[in-house]
Amino acid sequence: MSGGRGGEKVTGSAAGGDFRRKVERAAELRALRSSGGTAAEDAELSAAEAELREKRRKVSDAARADYLIRDAMAQGKFDNLEYSGKPIPGLGEGYDPDWWVKGLIQREHLSGLGPKAILLRTEDAELDATLDDQYTEKQVRDKVEDFNARVVDARRQLQGGPPVVTKTRDADAEVQRWRERRAAAAAAAPEPAAEAKPPWWRRLRNRSS
Numbered sequence: 001m002s003g004g005r006g007g008e009k010v011t012g013s014a015a016g017g018d019f020r021r022k023v024e025r026a027a028e029l030r031a032l033r034s035s036g037g038t039a040a041e042d043a044e045l046s047a048a049e050a051e052l053r054e055k056r057r058k059v060s061d062a063a064r065a066d067y068l069i070r071d072a073m074a075q076g077k078f079d080n081l082e083y084s085g086k087p088i089p090g091l092g093e094g095y096d097p098d099w100w101v102k103g104l105i106q107r108e109h110l111s112g113l114g115p116k117a118i119l120l121r122t123e124d125a126e127l128d129a130t131l132d133d134q135y136t137e138k139q140v141r142d143k144v145e146d147f148n149a150r151v152v153d154a155r156r157q158l159q160g161g162p163p164v165v166t167k168t169r170d171a172d173a174e175v176q177r178w179r180e181r182r183a184a185a186a187a188a189a190p191e192p193a194a195e196a197k198p199p200w201w202r203r204l205r206n207r208s209s
Contacts, residue, residue: 115162116150116154116157116164117162117163117165117166118162120150120154120166121165121166123147123166124147124166127143127144131143131174131178132178132181132182137175137178140171140174141171141174141175144170144171144174145171148168148169151164151168152168154166
């Protein structure tokens with residue numbers, strides 16, 4: 001951060017440290033005043049408060065933010081954060097307008113309750129997993145058609161609440177995606193271990209018995 005006298009440059013950390021020392025000194029003087037300080041101490045406090053106000057007026061937003069962050073770190077307010085050292089969930093994924101609804105339902109373990117708009121959003125997010133549990137293409141088509149029918153029916157019922165923004169699914173496309181997921185799962189599945197043959201002496205004994 002620039003802005004020092006005579007063209008000198010003052011870094012954000014240096015300005016923040018000076019600002020913090022002013023705050024601490026003012027706090028000490030206030031404590032003296034509350035405990036019945038002398039006239040000289042009162043005068044020093046007034047001068048310090050005036051200087052602090054002027055300092056606050058001149059401190060940039062960046063230096064003030066730097067001070068607040070460093071102060072919070074010194075107090076340990078950033079310790080033991082929920083995702084400290086862990087990847088942030090959903091980071092890098094495409095924007096989902098329903099992220100807050102899905103997060104609420106997941107956190108609160110909501111199921112079967114609430115407006116149809118919210119229930120359909122949840123069902124839409126879990127539809128792929130539901131289709132993967134089906135064994136035939138007809139079952140997949142039936143599930144998709146049932147889902148589409150309920151989406152269309154919810155759009156027609158104007159009962160207030162959040163709007164129904166869930167889209168219907170194309171049955172042919174969902175069947176094709178279902179096939180691809182099944183094929184990928186089958187390719188990734190480990191092959192069954194071959195049954196080990198018994199040793200030659202055991203086979204010989206079995207033949208003779």
